[in-house]
Amino acid sequence: QKDPHTLPGRSAVVHLFEWKFDDIAEECERFLGPFGFAGVQVSPVSENVIVENRPWYERYQPISYKIATRSGDEAAFARMTQRCNNAGVRIYVDAVFNHMSGDHPNAVGTGGSTANTYNKEYPAVPYGNNDFNPTCAVNNYQDANNVRNCELVGLHDLKLSSDYVRGKIADFLNHLIHLGVAGFRLDAAKHMWPGDIQIITSKLSDLNITYGFRSGARPFIYQEVIDLGGEAISAKEYVNIGLVTEFKYSSSIGSAFRGDNPIKYLKNFGEGWGFLNGGDSLVFVDNHDNQRGSGAGGSSILTYKQSKLYKMAVGFMLAWPYGFPRVMSSFFFDDKDQGPPADGNGNTLNVVINPDMTCGNGWVCEHRWRQIYNMVAFRNAVEGTSVNDWWDNGNKQIAFCRGGKGFVAFNDEFGIDMKQTLQTCLSPGTYCDVISGTNKGGSCSGKQITVGGDGKAYIEILSKEDDGILAIHVNSKL
Numbered sequence: 001q002k003d004p005h006t007l008p009g010r011s012a013v014v015h016l017f018e019w020k021f022d023d024i025a026e027e028c029e030r031f032l033g034p035f036g037f038a039g040v041q042v043s044p045v046s047e048n049v050i051v052e053n054r055p056w057y058e059r060y061q062p063i064s065y066k067i068a069t070r071s072g073d074e075a076a077f078a079r080m081t082q083r084c085n086n087a088g089v090r091i092y093v094d095a096v097f098n099h100m101s102g103d104h105p106n107a108v109g110t111g112g113s114t115a116n117t118y119n120k121e122y123p124a125v126p127y128g129n130n131d132f133n134p135t136c137a138v139n140n141y142q143d144a145n146n147v148r149n150c151e152l153v154g155l156h157d158l159k160l161s162s163d164y165v166r167g168k169i170a171d172f173l174n175h176l177i178h179l180g181v182a183g184f185r186l187d188a189a190k191h192m193w194p195g196d197i198q199i200i201t202s203k204l205s206d207l208n209i210t211y212g213f214r215s216g217a218r219p220f221i222y223q224e225v226i227d228l229g230g231e232a233i234s235a236k237e238y239v240n241i242g243l244v245t246e247f248k249y250s251s252s253i254g255s256a257f258r259g260d261n262p263i264k265y266l267k268n269f270g271e272g273w274g275f276l277n278g279g280d281s282l283v284f285v286d287n288h289d290n291q292r293g294s295g296a297g298g299s300s301i302l303t304y305k306q307s308k309l310y311k312m313a314v315g316f317m318l319a320w321p322y323g324f325p326r327v328m329s330s331f332f333f334d335d336k337d338q339g340p341p342a343d344g345n346g347n348t349l350n351v352v353i354n355p356d357m358t359c360g361n362g363w364v365c366e367h368r369w370r371q372i373y374n375m376v377a378f379r380n381a382v383e384g385t386s387v388n389d390w391w392d393n394g395n396k397q398i399a400f401c402r403g404g405k406g407f408v409a410f411n412d413e414f415g416i417d418m419k420q421t422l423q424t425c426l427s428p429g430t431y432c433d434v435i436s437g438t439n440k441g442g443s444c445s446g447k448q449i450t451v452g453g454d455g456k457a458y459i460e461i462l463s464k465e466d467d468g469i470l471a472i473h474v475n476s477k478l
């Protein structure tokens with residue numbers, strides 16, 4: 001089911017990776033709602049095995065379907081969905097049901113449940129040995145049976161062909177629907193048969209109308225399928241069920257803005273590059289896996305650590321009419337396994353907000369970078385239009401317009417200024433560039449751009465500037 005049930009005029013979601021539910025609720029009210037974000041992907045909510053040194057990835061090892069993680073308990077979860085839906089922001093839960101945990105001696109969960117992982121016994125669900133596929137390792141991506149019926153990195157693989165298992169999973173997801181979510185990210189979807197996913201999703205309830213969903217609304221589904229080509233399993237096998245994460249997009253946009261492939265080629269970014277249809281595609285510059293070198297895309301991926309290029313790539317994603325975009329919001333890390341900011345007892349730290357709107361306590365909050373949240377507003381402003389007036393310099397400078405509603409330019413050259421008079425498609429007047437500044441109460445803290453009677457404007461992005469983008473739109477007119 002591909003409708004994200006976003007409110008009108010909202011078109012991008014943010015993954016608040018590892019955030020606590022109470023912080024997410026605050027963020028919906030004080031920032032995401034007012035700044036036009038459509039929704040939040042929350043980290044897995046099901047109780048997970050506590051792993052030594054508390055790596056972030058322990059959350060991908062469920063021990064039960066109780067809502068009890070370092071993000072909070074069921075009461076906190078329910079408060080969050082209430083407050084976010086009221087603020088016009090939808091909640092999507094990262095749902096882990098391909099597997100339970102790997103093997104851990106004396107496994108204890110974040111909600112106090114225990115399991116005998118070696119015997120595949122999870123009494124808090126309950127699941128027993130019979131509810132799992134026979135042990136074998138995923139080690140041959142040319143063989144769909146191996147990928148789907150064996151254990152991904154030692155994680156005990158649930159027997160999704162079983163009615164009992166399907167029922168337990170559907171009960172868990174239906175409980176979340178009852179509590180007000182709008183849909184799910186399906187973790188490790190490539191490791192599940194599309195037919196099994198189809199049966200599980202057909203057991204789901206309609207969304208809960210008390211949270212403002214229309215009657216009969218079906219949960220939004222987006223599936224994590226890593227398909228860069230060359231394997232037995234293709235992302236296309238999943239598009240009948242819901243959207244699919246387009247990893248080719250993530251790795252290609254990274255290579256482009258890193259300069260490995262001049263951005264003039266982005267002119268037909270999307271289907272023209274062999275990606276899924278835009279209407280089937282969940283797009284992103286980086287996710288929680290490939291920003292730390294796992295998953296897919298390798299060294300092409302851009303993250304907050306390459307901030308200038310990253311802002312350009314995210315800006316392009318938000319300006320370009322292909323796919324449903326997800327913005328990443330990270331915590332700072334040096335070590336790839338390192339968990340979220342936490343105190344000495346392993347409790348996740350609150351997100352604190354600095355006077356300049358950025359975050360503290362170890363949270364990066366890319367979604368609060370002016371260049372990024374202003375491009376979310378750009379996407380909302382140009383929704384429904386297509387690209388016109390594409391311009392490029394034959395290399396790494398490009399510009400395009402969006403149906404009379406927005407204009408954007410990128411200078412990705414190294415050491416070369418961009419100084420061009422370009423056709424904008426906007427009505428004559430003075431506009432505030434929402435990258436170098438913000439348009440507040442009619443006064444602009446950034447570059448001012450004058451669009452003449454012929455729709456042309458002088459556009460300048462110097463190579464030494466902090467940002468390689470310039471963006472103006474109908475709502476930034478002075």
Ligand code: LM2
Nearest residue numbers: 057058059060061102103153154155187188189224289294
């Ligand atoms: C995903 N998408 O399909 C997630 O986006 C990804 O983050 C998950 O892997 C994966 N699927 C399974 O849900 C992460 C992480 C792994 C980690 C697992 C489980 O990338 O490294 O595996 O979560 O926590 C870890 C260890 C691995 C060990 C395993 C089981 O790294 O060495 O294997 O736990 O104990 C013996």
Ligand code: CA
Nearest residue numbers: 148149157191
């Ligand atoms: Ca499986």
